[in-house]
Amino acid sequence: MSTTLMRDLPPSSAPEEPSGLAVLRNNMLTRIVFVTLFGLAIMSLTRIVSGKEDLTSAGALGGMMNAAVPILLAGLGGLWSERAGVVNIGLEGQMILGTWFAADFAWKTGNPWMILVGGIVGGLLGGLLHAIATVGFGVDHIVSGVALNILAPGIAKYLAGIYFNSDAGVAAGGGPTQSPKVSTLSTLQWNSFGDWLGKVNGHHWFLISDIAGLLQGLVTSLNWFTIIAILLVPLTWFVLWRTAFGLRLRSVGENPTSAETLGVKVHTMKVCAVLVSGALAGLGGAFLVEYTGIYRENQTAGRGYIGLAAMIFGNWRPGGLLAGSGLFGYTDALQQQTDAPTVHALLLIVAIILVLAGLYAAWRGRRLQAVIAIVAGVLVGVWYATTDSIPAQFATYSPQILTLLVLAVASQRLRMPAADGLPWRRAQ
Amino acid sequence: MRQRLGRLGLNLVAALIALIVAGAITSIVLSITHHSPWSTYKDMWTFGTSGDNIAVAINAATTYYLSAIAVAIGFRMNLFNIGVDGQYQLAALLAAAVGGAVSLPTGIHQILIIVVAMLVGSLWAGLVGVLKVTRGVSEVISSIMLNFVATAIIAFLLQPGKLAHLYGQNLTTRPIGSSGQVGGLSLIHNSQTKVYGLVFLAIAVGIGFQFLISRTRFGFDLRATGRSATAAQASGVNVKRMVVVAMLLSGAIAGLVNMPVLLGEAHNYSLNTPSGIGFTGIAIALLGRNNPVGIAFAALLWGFLDTSSNILQFSNVPTSVVAITEGVILFSAVIAYELVRRYALKRQMRTVGRDLGTATAPTTMEVTA
Numbered sequence: 001m002s003t004t005l006m007r008d009l010p011p012s013s014a015p016e017e018p019s020g021l022a023v024l025r026n027n028m029l030t031r032i033v034f035v036t037l038f039g040l041a042i043m044s045l046t047r048i049v050s051g052k053e054d055l056t057s058a059g060a061l062g063g064m065m066n067a068a069v070p071i072l073l074a075g076l077g078g079l080w081s082e083r084a085g086v087v088n089i090g091l092e093g094q095m096i097l098g099t100w101f102a103a104d105f106a107w108k109t110g111n112p113w114m115i116l117v118g119g120i121v122g123g124l125l126g127g128l129l130h131a132i133a134t135v136g137f138g139v140d141h142i143v144s145g146v147a148l149n150i151l152a153p154g155i156a157k158y159l160a161g162i163y164f165n166s167d168a169g170v171a172a173g174g175g176p177t178q179s180p181k182v183s184t185l186s187t188l189q190w191n192s193f194g195d196w197l198g199k200v201n202g203h204h205w206f207l208i209s210d211i212a213g214l215l216q217g218l219v220t221s222l223n224w225f226t227i228i229a230i231l232l233v234p235l236t237w238f239v240l241w242r243t244a245f246g247l248r249l250r251s252v253g254e255n256p257t258s259a260e261t262l263g264v265k266v267h268t269m270k271v272c273a274v275l276v277s278g279a280l281a282g283l284g285g286a287f288l289v290e291y292t293g294i295y296r297e298n299q300t301a302g303r304g305y306i307g308l309a310a311m312i313f314g315n316w317r318p319g320g321l322l323a324g325s326g327l328f329g330y331t332d333a334l335q336q337q338t339d340a341p342t343v344h345a346l347l348l349i350v351a352i353i354l355v356l357a358g359l360y361a362a363w364r365g366r367r368l369q370a371v372i373a374i375v376a377g378v379l380v381g382v383w384y385a386t387t388d389s390i391p392a393q394f395a396t397y398s399p400q401i402l403t404l405l406v407l408a409v410a411s412q413r414l415r416m417p418a419a420d421g422l423p424w425r426r427a428q
Numbered sequence: 429m430r431q432r433l434g435r436l437g438l439n440l441v442a443a444l445i446a447l448i449v450a451g452a453i454t455s456i457v458l459s460i461t462h463h464s465p466w467s468t469y470k471d472m473w474t475f476g477t478s479g480d481n482i483a484v485a486i487n488a489a490t491t492y493y494l495s496a497i498a499v500a501i502g503f504r505m506n507l508f509n510i511g512v513d514g515q516y517q518l519a520a521l522l523a524a525a526v527g528g529a530v531s532l533p534t535g536i537h538q539i540l541i542i543v544v545a546m547l548v549g550s551l552w553a554g555l556v557g558v559l560k561v562t563r564g565v566s567e568v569i570s571s572i573m574l575n576f577v578a579t580a581i582i583a584f585l586l587q588p589g590k591l592a593h594l595y596g597q598n599l600t601t602r603p604i605g606s607s608g609q610v611g612g613l614s615l616i617h618n619s620q621t622k623v624y625g626l627v628f629l630a631i632a633v634g635i636g637f638q639f640l641i642s643r644t645r646f647g648f649d650l651r652a653t654g655r656s657a658t659a660a661q662a663s664g665v666n667v668k669r670m671v672v673v674a675m676l677l678s679g680a681i682a683g684l685v686n687m688p689v690l691l692g693e694a695h696n697y698s699l700n701t702p703s704g705i706g707f708t709g710i711a712i713a714l715l716g717r718n719n720p721v722g723i724a725f726a727a728l729l730w731g732f733l734d735t736s737s738n739i740l741q742f743s744n745v746p747t748s749v750v751a752i753t754e755g756v757i758l759f760s761a762v763i764a765y766e767l768v769r770r771y772a773l774k775r776q777m778r779t780v781g782r783d784l785g786t787a788t789a790p791t792t793m794e795v796t797a
Contacts, residue, residue: 089568129759137763138770142508142568143714147758150711154751161746162461176746305572312569393583400576407565 035323042352044210050345056210057201060333060342062217066291067336068329069229070095070300073284074307075314075321076236077123077277082316083240084273085253086134087421089145091281092304093152094126098285100156101125103179103295104163107172112185115290116225116283123282124275126152131274135267138423149304157297164295179295185223225290229283237318249273253417256424266424281307302400309403315414327406331399343395344388350405351381357409373409431779435772439717442764446715450757457752463745471743476736479618486616486623489724489731490630490688491702495709496727497637498549498681500718502567504641505654505674511556511571512682513706514578519549520686521582521601524697525591527690528602537608538691542629545683552578553679557672567675575706586697600698610691626688633681634720650674682706711758717765730754 040056047055054060074091081088088094098119105118126148133144157176164174172180197219200212240246251259252269260266281304288299306328313327314320335343354377362370394401455465475481495512502509523545532540556574559565586592592599612622641647653660653670661667685705686697694701712730716723737750 133759133763137766139762139766143762144759146508146510146710147714147755147762150707151752151755151759154748154755157748158457158746158752161748165746302572302576305569309569309573312566391584393580396583397576397580400573401580404559404565404570404573404577407569408559408563412564 032319032322039326040210040214041207042349042356044207046345046348046352047204047210048206050348052342052345053204054342055334055345056213057217060217060330061214062221063333063336064326064330065218065226066221066329067332068325069226070284070287070291070303071307071310071328071332072233072322072325073229073287074281074304075311075325076232076307076318077280077284078308078311079236079316079318079321080240080249080273080280081277082311082420083253083417084249084270085256085417085419085422085424086130086270086274086277087141087145088130088274088277088281089142089305089308090126090130090148090152091145091277091284091307092300092302093145093148093150094123094130094278094281095285095288095300095304096152096156097122097126098282099289099295099299100159100179100285101282102286102289103182104159106182106289107169107174107180110183112183112290115182115184115286116228119282119284119286119289120279121282122285123278123280125278126282127275127278130278131271134423135270135274138425140423141421153298160295160297177297179289181293182289182295184290184293185225187221187223188219223290225287229287232280233318233322240318250417253419256419260426267426270424306399306403309407312414312416313403313406313410316416324406328399328403331402335395335398343398344384344390346398347380347384347390351377351384353377354380431776434775438768438772439722439765442768443715443722443761445764446757446761449760450753453756454749454753458745458749463743468740468743468745468749471739472733472736475739476732479616480621481735483616483619483621483623485728485731485735486627487621487688487693487731488734489727490624490627491685491705492708492712492727492730493630493724494633494681494685494688495705496712496716496723497633497720498678498685499706499709499713500716500720500723501637501650501674501678501681503654503713503718505650505670506657507654507671507674507678508568509553509556509571509675509678509682510568510710511553511574511578511706512678512685512709513704514571514575515549515552515679515682516685516706517582517701517703518552518578519545519683520690520701521585521591521697522548523683523687524601524604524690525585527604527608528696531605532607534607537605538610541604541608541691542684542687545687546680547683549683550676550680553675553682554672557675560675561668561671586699592698595698598698598700600696602696604691604695608691609695610688612692624688624692626692629684629687633684634724637681638720646673685709711754715758715761729757 043056047053074095077091077094078088099122101122102115102118105114105121106112108114129151130144130148133139133147134141160174160179161176163169164179165176166174169175169180174180197212197216201209201216203209238246240250248259248264249269249272251262251264252266252273256266259269284303284307285300288303289295292299307325310324310328311321313324314322331343331346334346354373358370358373358377361367361373390398458465458468476485495516498512498515499509523541526544527537527541530537530540552574553571556567556571559570560567584590586599586601588594588599592601610625613625613627615623639647641651649660649665649670652663653665653667657667660670686701689701690697708730712723712726715729716726733750733754737747740747740749
């Protein structure tokens with residue numbers, strides 16, 4: 001199984017020339033602002049048409065941030081590892097180890113900051129295993145990752161059965177499938193500003209109220225962990241794209257043999273990248289513990305995979321990953337916090353986006369794509385108009401369904417690091 | 429032939445090393461957590477080798493085996509079907525619903541249920557293949573996401589008024605009548621528990637798999653695609669078609685996974701229907717080297733470990749210690765197989781080099797290999 005993976009099978013289309021939006025493509029900050037505004041405008045429109053004020057309420061948008069952070073951290077983990085050419089499908093396992101260690105460290109010390117330390121330790125452990133197998137022994141990356149995802153829940157389950165189910169653990173409310181409650185970081189308080197934003201949001205104006213809702217959601221649910229997580233995005237960008245170390249790391253993911261001839265220590269770089277990757281995924285798990293104040297079995301619920309999908313969606317770039325995790329996080333928050341009817345309004349968003357994508361394709365002269373997108377958009381619109389709610393069972397998995405849809409639409413325009421997923425051995 | 433035997437021997441050694449490593453690590457884990465490894469193993473062995481538990485282990489191994497073969501079909505052409513879990517559960521639900529809704533003569537009834545299961549599994553897996561060849565979506569991600577979607581569909585359909593009715597605390601489909609059941613066999617001496625009749629279906633699937641892979645043109649194309657998609661395409665194999673067909677086939681076998689339980693014991697699909705066998709199948713396929721005989725041994729080992737661990741709850745050892753053992757077996761096995769593969773390659777190169785009289789050739793070859 002060590003031969004070329006076939007995931008690059010369909011011919012990838014050549015990178016397209018910048019069009020009328022060329023200015024926007026050049027500056028990352030402008031682009032993020034533009035994408036956010038565009039997304040908010042669509043959501044605002046949907047809110048007004050559907051009358052579901054929850055769509056852009058501070059609750060939903062604050063929830064979006066909390067739901068997006070674990071996905072974002074897992075995605076950053078994937079980004080580090082894949083930029084160095086190691087596919088890390090073991091993110092899920094590393095996250096699981098992160099949740100267990102985070103809860104254990106925080107419970108034993110009583111210090112909420114130990115959640116972060118525990119998460120990093122657990123994630124590093126998983127990263128180390130993946131690094132040993134893939135970089136050290138040249139095992140196929142996906143095989144090793146899948147093995148890790150089978151091993152990690154076993155470890156967490158056993159350790160929980162021993163430590164959280166001990167006499168002291170049970171006395172504190174723990175058990176074989178959950179930890180005792182752990183103390184969490186407090187949110188930052190900026191009350192008056194938040195209240196003022198809440199008032200603006202209450203007016204339900206087009207766009208302005210939605211921006212206010214977003215800001216209110218941000219300021220009222222921020223804690224230092226969230227801030228650290230978000231700051232890790234520009235930090236990752238800076239380290240990987242603006243330092244010599246980052247250049248070497250990415251060169252290993254593009255062409256390890258050339259990198260080696262230039263004196264880059266390929267194995268060291270890859271191991272570094274996978275360890276950082278594991279630590280970030282572990283932090284993602286730790287955030288789940290921090291947010292809920294408890295470790296639970298199956299707490300990660302596939303968020304490691306969604307993080308990976310968010311990274312693919314973001315075209316192996318930090319900015320794109322941020323947008324991707326925001327999108328999946330928003331869907332997740334909506335299904336967690338509100339009732340199924342609000343998720344129903346997502347259908348309208350999907351319909352609008354499909355029609356817009358269809359019009360864009362038509363403008364670019366791709367007729368077949370345009371027709372498919374518009375017809376699909378209209379069908380989804382009809383579905384929205386003729387029903388009142390999505391069955392709750394489907395609402396629960398809306399992030400996963402959205403992931404599939406997004407990848408089906410977008411994945412041919414993406415370009416992964418050239419040597420991603422290929423086991424590499426030093427010339428002897 | 430001698431070389432093939434040599435490679436088989438090497439793989440056996442690798443598997444043995446993996447078992448020893450797993451035993452050592454499990455012992456360390458048990459010792460650290462203040463449990464005696466020796467008495468734990470002794471308890472498990474005594475419990476696991478009693479007649480009834482052997483039958484239970486064989487029954488578990490039957491479903492694991494089918495799952496692993498489904499995974500192995502994909503692996504043989506470098507296609508990661510992580511979605512067996514969703515495929516078999518969806519297939520089992522719909523097959524159980526169809527089987528419970530109709531009443532047909534014995535024989536036809538069972539065949540109908542099995543065919544429905546294979547079709548459903550096949551279609552669900554085919555979706556992954558189509559997404560891959562038309563939209564370029566990695567099968568790893570899409571099959572994982574489809575697992576979640578399958579869970580959603582099952583939760584939606586398994587409701588009173590749809591495909592299920594409430595039976596005590598449990599939601600079940602309408603039971604399959606006796607004409608659609610497959611009786612058990614008293615294969616094990618001293619055992620009250622019967623072995624699933626469909627154990628023979630699993631054996632047949634294993635033989636069919638081996639025949640397909642090693643004796644047909646399709647199997648040749650499949651392995652060629654797995655070795656190098658580009659080379660296969662260049663020599664006239666329609667790789668995109670192969671991807672879809674392989675996924676359809678893998679999904680059809682995945683659809684069979686729950687059939688021994690459905691037709692032999694449960695007779696309905698309910699909240700108690702086991703989940704997660706798709707992932708067990710991945711582990712077993714990897715441990716068994718995608719070879720039907722190897723997979724059989726791995727499946728029996730897994731069945732034995734799972735069954736015998738049930739005794740541990742009486743000695744306060746968390747039964748999940750077996751999950752660690754299995755995980756470590758898997759992890760060390762994939763590493764050991766990789767080392768063995770490389771060693772065999774080197775040895776082969778050396779033999780070829782010696783035969784051709786160019787002793788220096790192998791080293792340069794290996795760098796590019």
